[in-house]
Structure formats: C-alpha cells, structure tokens
Amino acid sequence: MAKTRTTVAISMGDPSGIGAEVLAAALAARGMKRALRPVVFGDDGVFARACKLMGVADTLPRVELGEAIPAAGGLVRVSRLAAADRKPGKPSHAGALAQAAYLEAAIIAVQTGAADALCTAPIRKAALHAAGLDFPGHTELLAARFGVPRVVMMLAGPVLRVVVATTHVALADVPARLTPEGIAENLVITHRALREQFGIKRPKIAVCGLNPHAGEGGLFGDEEARIIAPGIALAAKAGVKAEGPYPADGLFPRAARGGWDAVLAMYHDQGLIPLKTVHRETAVNVTLGLPIVRTSPDHGVAFDIAGKGVADRTSMIEALRLAARAGSSTAP
Numbered sequence: 001m002a003k004t005r006t007t008v009a010i011s012m013g014d015p016s017g018i019g020a021e022v023l024a025a026a027l028a029a030r031g032m033k034r035a036l037r038p039v040v041f042g043d044d045g046v047f048a049r050a051c052k053l054m055g056v057a058d059t060l061p062r063v064e065l066g067e068a069i070p071a072a073g074g075l076v077r078v079s080r081l082a083a084a085d086r087k088p089g090k091p092s093h094a095g096a097l098a099q100a101a102y103l104e105a106a107i108i109a110v111q112t113g114a115a116d117a118l119c120t121a122p123i124r125k126a127a128l129h130a131a132g133l134d135f136p137g138h139t140e141l142l143a144a145r146f147g148v149p150r151v152v153m154m155l156a157g158p159v160l161r162v163v164v165a166t167t168h169v170a171l172a173d174v175p176a177r178l179t180p181e182g183i184a185e186n187l188v189i190t191h192r193a194l195r196e197q198f199g200i201k202r203p204k205i206a207v208c209g210l211n212p213h214a215g216e217g218g219l220f221g222d223e224e225a226r227i228i229a230p231g232i233a234l235a236a237k238a239g240v241k242a243e244g245p246y247p248a249d250g251l252f253p254r255a256a257r258g259g260w261d262a263v264l265a266m267y268h269d270q271g272l273i274p275l276k277t278v279h280r281e282t283a284v285n286v287t288l289g290l291p292i293v294r295t296s297p298d299h300g301v302a303f304d305i306a307g308k309g310v311a312d313r314t315s316m317i318e319a320l321r322l323a324a325r326a327g328s329s330t331a332p
C-alpha cells in the first residue's frame, strides 16, 4: 500500500512578519511535496505576496474554512486582511487577531484528526494578548488547549538539543518556579520524547546549575543542592539517565561537541543563547509532552527584514520535516 503523506496543519504567524515568507520558500524546497501535505491556516494576500517576494510559484489551492481540503493540501482563508493591516514590519491590531485565529484553527485541525501534526510560524507574543489570549507563547497556549499540566520546550539542532525548566517568565521569578518535582517531570518528558520522537534508545541528559559555577558548593546559591540534585535523583528513580547539576558555561561547550542527547537549562536564555549561537539556521522548536507533534522554526517575526525577501527558510524547512517525520506515526 502506498505510504500516506503526513498532513501538517501550519499556522501562518504574524502577517507583518517573515512567517509567510519562510513558509512559502520552505514549501517550495526540494522533497517537501513528497514529505508532507500542507494545510496552511492564513491569509491569501499575505501568502501570495510572500511567494512573489521569495521568487517561488504560488501553487497552493485556496479553500474556505470548513471546506474539504484537496489531496495536494491547501491554504485555508482564515482572514482577508486589508493591505493596510498586513504591511511588512508594521504590526496591526487586525493582524494580531488574525494570527491568533490561524493558530486556533490549526489546533482544531489536529484535535479533530484533520491533520496529523502542527507546525507554527512565528507570532508576535504581545499579539496573543492583544487578541485576548492570556498566554506568553505557543508553548503555554498549547498546554492549555490540550489540557496537559506540563509541557517542555525543546530547541533541537543537529548536535545540541536544549530543554528549559522555565519558559517565558521574568528572570527574577525563575528560582521560585524551580522544584525537585518539576525538574524530575521535565526530565521524564524529555527522556520519553528523545526515545519516541528522536529514536534515541538510551538517552543521556545533562543538567545545568542555576547559579555561576553551579553555586560553588553553596557559596553563591543553594538551588543546586536543594532543588536540582533532588530533581535529578527523582528522575533517576523513573529510569532517566541524567547527570549534573553542572556549571552551564562549562557544560555547553562539551554538549556542543556531542556529549549528551539533551541539556536541561534552568531558564530561557541560559539554554537558548548557546543553542541559537551554534545552530541559528538549523534548529527547530518542539513542544514535548503534548499528545500531538508540534514544531516551529527557532526564530521570531523578524520585523527588521520582513518584506525584503531575504529571510532564511532553513529552520522552517527543518520544522516542517520534523513535523512530517514525527507526525507520520499518527498518519492513517
């Protein structure tokens, strides 16, 4: 029997950002048609402009919300923004409402089985709030929509994979958010995903400390002894091979040479700065712990280059490929 392509629901992101540009270019990449059936939730005018800017053929069939999607996939018209509301680099309130609507429609597509996996183009996080959705990012909104108490944000590159113990929270709030149970749950979810989504039989995870030099034996901070080490011990009881806490500045150079299958960082910038420095174009953001596969490129809306046709499509290609590959186990 012929293998069915994975249907990937794709939210088009902020209509004033580079989301549609990287998406249009990525869908035109070699092998993409064989790898997946794209169902884009977005705006006709924004996508058509993006195709022109990126110099690719605009071949996606257009359909209205609720209509059947052709076998080749299609673009579902969720918004019909006026030109003034979709200017590159100039976000609008109508654009904020539109990006939230694309995302909600794409989520419903995977929840109802119309799609096998979800890939999200970048949103402007403040736009979620403007649209009345009180979530700091996709990660937290998806946890709520799928009723999952804990998800894990992973940025996965060809060598480094980073997960974070806290996501989009103020730096001052990080220590209070760390608990041994939370660290352990994060490690268990990461361990499971490394096995199931990344095909690593016996994953090895390294864990960062929170403080410089992992606290230097309690001289400047005790979260390592009080919270992180007990969290690692709890995870070990659940069969997770994790080690640390190690000073982050020494750990990442070793991890970037392939020392572990993933690194657990305590907060966003501790993990994402090394990851993006090493793998800027090739990393993919994956939400672990959801009942579905969700990926995203590792960059934001990049208003500074929107509309110029210079956005790099590589991370979007990787995000689509991973969604297609990891989502294929749920494809009919």
Ligand SMILES: NC(=O)c1ccc[n+]([C@@H]2O[C@H](COP(=O)([O-])OP(=O)(O)OC[C@H]3O[C@@H](n4cnc5c(N)ncnc54)[C@H](O)[C@@H]3O)[C@@H](O)[C@H]2O)c1
Pocket (backbone or CB within 6 Å): 018, 022, 121, 122, 123, 124, 125, 126, 138, 285, 296, 297, 298, 299, 300, 301, 302, 303, 304, 305, 310, 311, 312, 313
């Ligand atoms: N998954 C997401 O939805 C997501 C991820 C990150 C940031 N954001 C949002 O994007 C907005 C801007 O964030 P930021 O400035 O921190 O990050 P950014 O990734 O948008 O931009 C950082 C720099 O990288 C460049 N850049 C980004 N993507 C590029 C690409 N594909 N090709 C070439 N250059 C690229 C930009 O031009 C800019 O100079 C914020 O509102 C943030 O919340 C969303």
Ligand SMILES: N[C@H](C(=O)O)[C@H](O)COP(=O)(O)O
Pocket (backbone or CB within 6 Å): 136, 137, 138, 139, 140, 268, 272, 285, 296, 298, 299, 300
């Ligand atoms: N923190 C990620 C990054 O900096 O690349 C990105 O903002 C992820 O956000 P989502 O939860 O919206 O995927």
